[in-house]
Amino acid sequence: MNRGIIKNVEVKVLELPLKKQWKISLYEQTTRAHAVVRITTEDGIVGFGEAAPSPAFMGETGYTMEVAVNRYLKDAVIGMDVFSTDLIHEKMNSAIYGNYAAKSAIDMALYDIMGKITELPAYRLLGGLYREKAALSWVVGMQDLDASIEEAREKLKEGYRVLKVKVGKSPEVDYRLVKRIRDELGDGFPLRLDANQGYNYSTALGIFRRLEEFGLESIEQPVKRWDIQGMRMLRERLKTPIMADESVSDFHSAGVVIREQACDSVNIKVGKVGGLTMAKKIAACLEAEGLLATAGSNLEAGIGSAASIHFVASTVNADIPNDMLLGGPLHQHDIIIEDFKVKDGYVEVPQKPGLGIEVDESIFK
Numbered sequence: 473m474n475r476g477i478i479k480n481v482e483v484k485v486l487e488l489p490l491k492k493q494w495k496i497s498l499y500e501q502t503t504r505a506h507a508v509v510r511i512t513t514e515d516g517i518v519g520f521g522e523a524a525p526s527p528a529f530m531g532e533t534g535y536t537m538e539v540a541v542n543r544y545l546k547d548a549v550i551g552m553d554v555f556s557t558d559l560i561h562e563k564m565n566s567a568i569y570g571n572y573a574a575k576s577a578i579d580m581a582l583y584d585i586m587g588k589i590t591e592l593p594a595y596r597l598l599g600g601l602y603r604e605k606a607a608l609s610w611v612v613g614m615q616d617l618d619a620s621i622e623e624a625r626e627k628l629k630e631g632y633r634v635l636k637v638k639v640g641k642s643p644e645v646d647y648r649l650v651k652r653i654r655d656e657l658g659d660g661f662p663l664r665l666d667a668n669q670g671y672n673y674s675t676a677l678g679i680f681r682r683l684e685e686f687g688l689e690s691i692e693q694p695v696k697r698w699d700i701q702g703m704r705m706l707r708e709r710l711k712t713p714i715m716a717d718e719s720v721s722d723f724h725s726a727g728v729v730i731r732e733q734a735c736d737s738v739n740i741k742v743g744k745v746g747g748l749t750m751a752k753k754i755a756a757c758l759e760a761e762g763l764l765a766t767a768g769s770n771l772e773a774g775i776g777s778a779a780s781i782h783f784v785a786s787t788v789n790a791d792i793p794n795d796m797l798l799g800g801p802l803h804q805h806d807i808i809i810e811d812f813k814v815k816d817g818y819v820e821v822p823q824k825p826g827l828g829i830e831v832d833e834s835i836f837k
Contacts, residue, residue, distance in 0.1 A: 578747070594748070809832060
């Protein structure tokens with residue numbers, strides 16, 4: 473019997489409460505809908521995947537993922553060999569366009585199963601171990617200035633390697649926030665600003681020219697996802713490197729930003745671009761052009777975070793500190809049994825087979 477033949481695909485949506493409101497320029501939330509996929513092979517091997525997209529960010533939610541999986545993707549993958557990842561993606565793309573979060577969750581589960589069949593951690597199936605631990609960044613969401621400063625101070629003390637701050641609502645608020653961060657916390661750490669498409673080109677040019685005096689590591693997605701020309705012009709006119717996020721929603725959009733020379737790096741979110749298979753392809757395209765990558769978070773819980781850790785562990789140019797573990801600390805509870813090992817701003821790579829985590833399967837009851 474072929475141990476990798478898919479017998480069943482299940483999906484469960486969970487509304488996980490956050491510890492406090494999460495706010496960026498695109499939206500604000502107090503709960504997040506996570507969709508967990510469980511794939512079972514013919515001989516009973518089980519793999520898990522997860523994504524937690526925001527509708528304003530990706531056009532998907534946990535609930536649209538549930539529909540996409542149950543009505544379109546499930547039938548496309550049942551009977552397939554989990555090791556046939558490219559063919560499975562081809563069949564999923566033929567079944568329904570887009571819906572990359574839903575496809576991401578299925579793809580993660582494939583690697584969880586492949587690892588369990590071969591008794592190897594997922595990174596071994598993705599190119600091998602390039603780094604034993606991954607550097608972490610922390611993201612400060614939008615809130616009042618005092619709360620932002622206090623959260624930033626706390627996370628720097630915990631050892632996070634980069635501080636990433638959400639901006640993009642108001643140039644004057646952004647300036648006051650960044651100035652206070654540098655005035656009160658100093659300049660001994662890299663500072664990344666993420667506008668989440670909050671500004672048009674001219675506003676972005678004006679405010680980020682002012683903010684460059686504070687020494688920035690990078691500026692993430694300063695303009696609308698479709699404004700590739702605006703990103704390229706900002707890259708030409710600013711001294712700070714430009715990082716793309718929303719502009720790279722899948723493998724083909726990565727090709728657009730590369731050809732247009734619109735960015736210096738890309739935030740590759742495994743749960744956004746189609747899973748580990750597609751994340752590795754995007755990273756390879758960037759590597760060919762000498763560009764770097766980081767692994768971001770859509771506030772995924774432990775399953776999605778584990779997939780991102782294996783991606784970073786196995787990818788040579790995923791060399792920028794990552795905010796891939798944001799979701800776990802921001803939620804009131806997780807869906808994995810044991811937390812990841814984080815020390816001095818780094819997370820250790822799981823060594824157990826597959827994604828290397830134990831999922832609380834009571835969520836399916």
